Structures are given as C-alpha cells and as structure tokens.
Amino acid sequence: MLAAHHPIQRHPRAKLLAADSEGVLRHIPRANFPSLLLPGDLVIANDAATIPASLFGEHAGSGASIEARLAGRSSLDPGDVREFSAIVFGGGDFHLRTEDRPVPPAMRPGDRLAFGALRGVVAAVLSHPRLIQLRFEGEPDEIWAGIARQGRPIQYSHVTEPLALWDVWTPIAGPPVAFEPPSAGFAIDWQSQAAISGREAAFATITHAAGISSTGDPQLDRLLPFDEPYRIPQATVDAIRRAREGSGRIIAVGTTVVRSLEHAASSGGCVRAGEGVARQRLGPESVLRVVDAILSGTHEPGTSHYELLRAFTDDPTLRRMDDELNAHGYRTHEFGDSVFVERRERQVGAVVRAA
Amino acid sequence: MSGIWTGRRVAITGGTSGLGLALVRELSRQGANVAFVARGREAVQQVARENPGTHGIVGDVGNKEDIHPIAVQIGGELGGVDVLINNASSLGPVPLALLGDTECEDLEGALAVNLLGPFRLTKALLGALAASGREGRGAVVVNVSSDAAVEAYPGWGAYSASKAALRHMSAIWNKELEAAGIRFLSLDPGDMDTPLHALAAPDADRASLKRPEAAAIELIEAIGEALEHRPVTAGGAVTQSC
Numbered sequence: 001m002l003a004a005h006h007p008i009q010r011h012p013r014a015k016l017l018a019a020d021s022e023g024v025l026r027h028i029p030r031a032n033f034p035s036l037l038l039p040g041d042l043v044i045a046n047d048a049a050t051i052p053a054s055l056f057g058e059h060a061g062s063g064a065s066i067e068a069r070l071a072g073r074s075s076l077d078p079g080d081v082r083e084f085s086a087i088v089f090g091g092g093d094f095h096l097r098t099e100d101r102p103v104p105p106a107m108r109p110g111d112r113l114a115f116g117a118l119r120g121v122v123a124a125v126l127s128h129p130r131l132i133q134l135r136f137e138g139e140p141d142e143i144w145a146g147i148a149r150q151g152r153p154i155q156y157s158h159v160t161e162p163l164a165l166w167d168v169w170t171p172i173a174g175p176p177v178a179f180e181p182p183s184a185g186f187a188i189d190w191q192s193q194a195a196i197s198g199r200e201a202a203f204a205t206i207t208h209a210a211g212i213s214s215t216g217d218p219q220l221d222r223l224l225p226f227d228e229p230y231r232i233p234q235a236t237v238d239a240i241r242r243a244r245e246g247s248g249r250i251i252a253v254g255t256t257v258v259r260s261l262e263h264a265a266s267s268g269g270c271v272r273a274g275e276g277v278a279r280q281r282l283g284p285e286s287v288l289r290v291v292d293a294i295l296s297g298t299h300e301p302g303t304s305h306y307e308l309l310r311a312f313t314d315d316p317t318l319r320r321m322d323d324e325l326n327a328h329g330y331r332t333h334e335f336g337d338s339v340f341v342e343r344r345e346r347q348v349g350a351v352v353r354a355a
Numbered sequence: 356m357s358g359i360w361t362g363r364r365v366a367i368t369g370g371t372s373g374l375g376l377a378l379v380r381e382l383s384r385q386g387a388n389v390a391f392v393a394r395g396r397e398a399v400q401q402v403a404r405e406n407p408g409t410h411g412i413v414g415d416v417g418n419k420e421d422i423h424p425i426a427v428q429i430g431g432e433l434g435g436v437d438v439l440i441n442n443a444s445s446l447g448p449v450p451l452a453l454l455g456d457t458e459c460e461d462l463e464g465a466l467a468v469n470l471l472g473p474f475r476l477t478k479a480l481l482g483a484l485a486a487s488g489r490e491g492r493g494a495v496v497v498n499v500s501s502d503a504a505v506e507a508y509p510g511w512g513a514y515s516a517s518k519a520a521l522r523h524m525s526a527i528w529n530k531e532l533e534a535a536g537i538r539f540l541s542l543d544p545g546d547m548d549t550p551l552h553a554l555a556a557p558d559a560d561r562a563s564l565k566r567p568e569a570a571a572i573e574l575i576e577a578i579g580e581a582l583e584h585r586p587v588t589a590g591g592a593v594t595q596s597c
Contacts, residue, residue, distance in 0.1 A: 049426075078434040173482040194534075244597075
C-alpha cells in the first residue's frame with residue numbers, strides 16, 4: 001500500500017473497504033461510514049488526546065543529543081506523571097527512518113537527561129538497552145508544563161512536514177494520555193456523530209493510552225503493544241448494555257477500543273466500568289466477547305494491528321481485503337484510508353453470553 | 356448549592372486578576388479542582404501559591420501556538436474538563452480609540468484574545484467537555500461577555516465587535532452541541548472594579564463599580580443552574596454489562 005504523506009485527518013476522498021459478517025466486501029467513501037450502521041448499534045471511540053511524547057534533549061554524561069519517546073505509564077491518574085517508560089533514540093529526527101536512526105549512548109541507571117527545562121534521570125534500563133524507565137524531576141504540574149512546552153508529537157519519516165499537536169488530536173480528543181494518536185478516530189468528527197445519531201445508533205467513548213506503533217528495532221517491535229492503561233466510563237457500560245438488549249452491534253473505532261473492552265471483559269465476559277491496564281495481545285485465537293465490528297486503518301500483514309483483525313475474520317477474507325486495498329490504491333498509516341471488519345460469525349459471542 | 360462544586364473540574368482563563376482571580380478563589384474555596392491560565396509567570400505562581408490545590412498554567416490564549424500546550428496542561432492536570440470559563444479579555448487599543456483611529460493590529464489583537472482564543476481553546480477541549488456531558492457530570496462553557504457586545508458605545512469599537520462576535524458564537528455553539536450535553540453561556544458580569552476597567556476608564560468612580568468578588572458569585576450561581584445540580588458522581592447502580 002501507499003503511505004499517506006500529509007497530515008490530513010479527513011481527506012475528502014478517503015476510502016473505506018467494508019467486510020461484512022459473511023466476508024462480502026464493498027468499497028464506500030469513508031465519509032459514508034454511518035451508512036453501515038443499523039438502528040440500535042453502538043459506536044465506541046477512544047477519546048484519548050495525544051501527549052507531545054517526543055522529547056529532544058541531551059544525555060548529560062556524554063553530551064550526546066537524544067530523543068526520548070514516552071511510551072507508557074502505569075495509570076491514567078493526572079498526578080502519576082513522574083515515571084514513564086521511554087524509548088531512546090540517538091541524533092537526528094523524524095526525517096530519518098526510525099530503523100536508520102543512530103543508536104543513543106549506553107543508558108545506565110542514574111544517568112541524567114535534560115529536555116529543555118524538563119529534567120529527568122534513568123531510573124532503570126528495562127528489557128532492551130534502549131527501553132528505559134524515565135523519572136522526571138519536579139511536581140506533577142511542572143512535569144505537565146515541561147512536556148507540553150518541550151514535547152512534539154511522535155512522528156515517522158513517511159510524513160514529511162513537522163506535525164503539530166492539532167494534526168494528531170482527534171476531533172473528540174479529551175484527556176491527554178495517548179503516546180500516539182488513536183488515529184481510527186480521525187474519521188469521527190462532529191458531523192459524523194450527528195449522522196450516527198441520525199441512523200438511530202448511539203455513540204460512546206473509552207479512554208485508552210494508545211502506545212507507540214513502531215520503534216525501528218525488530219527486538220523492541222516484538223514487545224509491542226506495551227501495557228496500556230484505560231478507563232471505561234459507567235455511561236459507556238450502560239450504553240453497551242442497552243445495545244446488547246436491543247441486539248445492536250458494538251462497533252469499535254480502532255484497535256485500542258477493542259483492546260480495552262476485551263480486556264475489561266476477559267474475566268467473566270462482563271465489561272466493568274473503571275480503570276484497568278490492557279496487557280493482552282489479540283490475534284486469530286482470541287475470543288471476542290464484546291466487540292462485533294471494527295473501524296480501523298489499513299494495516300500491513302505481520303503488524304500487531306493486522307493480527308488483531310484476525311480475531312474478527314478469517315485469513316482468506318483478510319487476503320481478499322489485502323488484494324482489494326492494493327488494487328484500489330488505498331493509503332496506509334495514520335492519515336490513510338480505512339477498513340471496516342465485522343466479526344465473521346457471532347456464534348462465539350452467543351456461546352459466551354449463554355454460558 | 357452545597358457541594359455542587361466539589362470535585363468539579365474547572366478551567367479559567369485570565370485567572371490572575373479581576374473577575375478571573377475572584378473566580379479562581381471562590382471556586383477553589385467551594386471545592387472545585389481549578390486550573391487557571393494567564394500570561395505572567397510570576398503572577399501565575401503567586402496565585403497558585405495563595406490558592407493551594409489550584410493548577411497555574413502560563414500561556415497566552417491570544418497566541419495560536421499556545422493553545423494546545425495550554426489544553427495539554429488543563430486536560431492532563433485535571434484529568435478532564437467539566438466547566439471552561441473563557442474570561443481573558445483584551446480591550447484593543449489603550450487608551451480606547453474611535454474606530455477611525457483604531458490600528459488594524461489593535462483590532463486583530465482584540466479578536467485574537469476575545470474571539471479566536473475562546474474558539475480555539477473550546478475546540479481543543481471539546482472532546483473532554485463532551486465526555487463530561489455523556490457521563491452525566493454536565494458540561495458548561497462560559498464566555499464572559501459585556502453590555503458592549505450589544506450596545507454601540509463610541510470608543511469601544513474593537514472590544515465591542517469582538518465581544519459581539521463571541522456572544523453570537525456562543526449561541527451557535529449552544530445549538531450545535533445541545534445534543535452532546537454541552538451548555539454555552541454568554542454572561543455579562545457588569546461594570547467591575549478591575550484592572551481592565553481601569554485601563555478603559557481611568558477616571559471612573561471606583562466606588563460605583565461592582566466588586567469582582569460579587570460578580571464571581573453571580574457567575575458561579577448561573578453556572579451551577581446550568582449544570583442542573585448534577586452531582587459529580589452520576590450513574591446508576593449497575594456497574595457492568597455482559
């Protein structure tokens with residue numbers, strides 16, 4: 001597939017390839033996504049705003065220029081910002097492919113890092129020499145101010161112009177807890193929320209700290225996705241119950257929504273309101289207990305996002321979709337086109353509900 | 356009114372003087388979780404020190420590049436937003452000038468602070484406000500207005516035009532976002548004894564002007580009514596869905 005190079009969230013010619021529960025494919029303009037909805041359906045999006053998680057600075061011991069990409073924290077608590085996991089890169093910036101970036105100086109516990117006025121220390125080196133636990137100095141408000149002023153959106157070389165935060169905040173962006181944008185949500189603007197309502201479908205949100213999608217290092221990439229904290233509001237649980245009672249489908253906007261809802265239902269099959277930390281990987285063996293369909297970006301085979309689509313439909317259907325995406329010039333990455341995949345069969349969910 | 360502000364997440368622009376400062380003090384006193392924005396670092400730090408638990412943010416709502424850093428801090432430090440009070444205001448030319456004598460740049464400056472700033476900050480926080488609406492906490496945006504938004508006072512052209520536009524924008528926001536559960540209020544606090552008023556009318560009899568503390572209490576009551584006295588802990592007894 002072609003990479004989408006420009007940060008246009010809702011391209012007027014954005015395309016959508018939809019696969020229904022029987023594997024029948026059709027192409028529609030993505031703006032017509034609400035036409036796929038039936039009365040009683042519930043669309044759930046991730047309302048996380050994106051932190052400017054790319055911090056350029058200096059490794060004090062060596063004087064080397066580094067970039068630290070914040071990649072995870074243990075909760076969504078506003079005061080819990082002293083420690084993040086982070087991936088460290090050497091010199092250069094997003095103009096270089098991540099896999100071509102120079103390695104940073106060796107990180108050791110106690111090393112001091114400076115990002116403008118924001119200061120931190122390497123609290124620990126984690127499961128990879130470039131994956132660290134970064135502890136910031138100061139009070140939470142000072143750390144938020146430092147990140148807000150010093151940080152930039154994490155960016156990859158396929159987008160050539162520097163990204164601003166407004167390029168990566170979805171129209172419904174709320175709490176700034178994501179490290180990269182939950183980009184499937186770019187499709188959901190205020191007009192489309194009205195159209196969802198016009199189809200007699202409902203709209204709800206969860207908040208999920210979407211993590212880093214790629215590091216450029218095969219070993220690190222194998223660790224993705226990292227653990228991601230999420231929050232499910234009571235109102236969303238209520239909306240799920242109403243949709244279920246009316247036989248409406250639960251439609252997730254993006255892989256993060258699938259990950260949080262399925263994690264919340266993983267013990268006992270019930271979605272509970274509140275916070276959790278999604279640790280599971282979803283793939284062809286996963287049983288979906290909550291989500292019936294997904295609106296997502298287009299993904300290349302082999303990526304964790306593609307693996308998640310395999311939880312929804314069978315490989316022959318996904319291969320036919322790949323062929324269609326390539327034949328019709330679909331664009332990939334965060335500003336690209338979209339797919340809609342309905343769960344191939346609903347018997348699995350029915351068995352769980354009857355159990 | 357007791358308890359309605361406890362735990363309510365409120366963001367206030369122009370929070371280090373006049374009405375904004377009075378709102379920071381009173382809402383904080385009533386138990387709200389308050390973040391406030393102003394341009395001057397020292398004044399922000401001082402107000403934050405004097406009002407423990409409040410979150411001071413340095414930024415200029417009239418500057419496009421400042422809006423998202425401000426929104427990151429508001430959303431990050433409060434964990435969400437239930438009430439946004441767009442209070443920061445610019446007079447335009449000081450001393451006040453007839454429109455024929457108003458520099459274009461002074462009109463642009465008034466529009467940047469009084470119209471574009473509230474539009475941009477509201478847009479950046481709209482997702483957080485809508486989440487509060489969906490979750491039953493209630494969501495309110497207050498755009499601080501003026502009788503100059505309605506009456507044509509010679510000499511107040513830049514300020515009046517920007518406030519008139521803000522007032523009409525508030526009305527349109529309110530219609531468009533009614534279904535999302537976000538209320539927009541355009542509130543005129545009256546002529547107050549504030550630094551802004553002193554700039555506009557240095558010779559005014561201060562004793563005849565309303566105290567900003569009194570105006571703040573009136574505004575807080577109006578917002579409370581718009582929140583329909585929703586408790587912050589809304590929601591039913593059922594906590595899971597199978």
